[in-house]
Amino acid sequence: MSIEFDIRLSDHRTPADERERLLENPGFGQIFTDHMITIRWDAEHGWHDARLEAYAPLTLDPATAVFHYAQELFEGLKAYRRADDGSIVAFRPYANAARFNASCERMAMPPVPEETFVRSLELLVDADRDWVPTQEGHSLYLRPFIIATQRGLGVNSPSSSYLFIVIASPSAAYFTGGIKPVSVWLSEEYTRAAPGGTGAAKCGGNYAAAFVAQAQAVKEGCDQVVWLDANEHRWVEEMGGMNLFFVYGSGAEARVMTPSLTGTLLPGITRDSLLKLAPDLGVPAAEGRISTDQWREGNASGELTEVFACGTAAVITPVGRVKSAKGEWLIGSGEPGPVTMRLREELVGIQYGDRPDPYGWIHKIA
Structure with a gap:
């Protein structure tokens, strides 16, 4: 009815x-x-x-x-x-x-x-x-x-x-004067959501509980907070109110991975779109998990080449530097990587009509 x-x-x-x-x-x-x-x-x-x-x-x-x-x-x-x-x-x-x-x-x-x-x-x-x-x-x-x-x-x-x-x-456009990578603080003191909680729901309480950790991130000289799992405080979940993607390899060997939905992460629409779009651009995409140690080690070895966050407001936000109580490190050169920018250009192109929409994602509303 x-x-x-x-x-x-x-x-x-x-x-x-x-x-x-x-x-x-x-x-x-x-x-x-x-x-x-x-x-x-x-x-x-x-x-x-x-x-x-x-x-x-x-x-x-x-x-x-x-x-x-x-x-x-x-x-x-x-x-x-x-x-x-x-x-x-x-x-x-x-x-x-x-x-x-x-x-x-x-x-x-x-x-x-x-x-x-x-x-x-x-x-x-x-x-x-x-x-x-x-x-x-x-x-x-x-x-x-x-x-x-x-x-x-x-x-x-x-x-x-x-x-x-x-x-x-x-x-307005989220980025002005070019796309600037953000720096992130790994929050080991606070937790965004626990299993069985409301992490997958887009309710205001999740955001209110995040303010203190975001303030801590700013105090540490970072732009955003990265949330870790509630049990061990070592498995990466999401950045602020955005989902994270990790790029491994480069060129024709590049692939992307995003933390699996465990009930504690928000199932982002942009996240889901990138999981469909990336493979069609020749970049294999998967869901998995990554610990903070694996993040640091993968970056040091060169296996992990780029990291970006995604969401409605900014579409795709490159992550350039990571900081925690144990130290900090750059991701690659600290600048936006080619996979990050290619995915962003393609997705924004679909949204504004500059690229074909083979998925039926665009809905005419006026």
């Missing part, structure tokens, strides 16, 4: 000249479009009261469950304006819908029908199509999320009501 949306266009849209000024340098996650999507759920009605409405603050009771028990989660994806025909597309939105619902299952929240999830994106982007940037490398970041809205402080069961929302934010 499809959900009908009540379309309530804003009477106070941002003037065109002001919008263009904001789009010149939007940064990331600081500017928001004129509208949002809201859909409510309760046990009696299921998903209902679906609206496209003006972007506005939410009014919630201080005893609302999300504030006290953190029952919430989110997704992130982008809409791109194609240079060839001006059409607006999204990258694998149904994959985001599936991951959103997998997170819902883990957090005891009602799933959003995939067609409704994608339709929400289409309606919002269509209403705010003028906010989709035209500059090369810029995009419209879409943030679907869901929160528990039951009023009360009982902790014996999940909330009895929820609110699903989609907002949009124009974003």
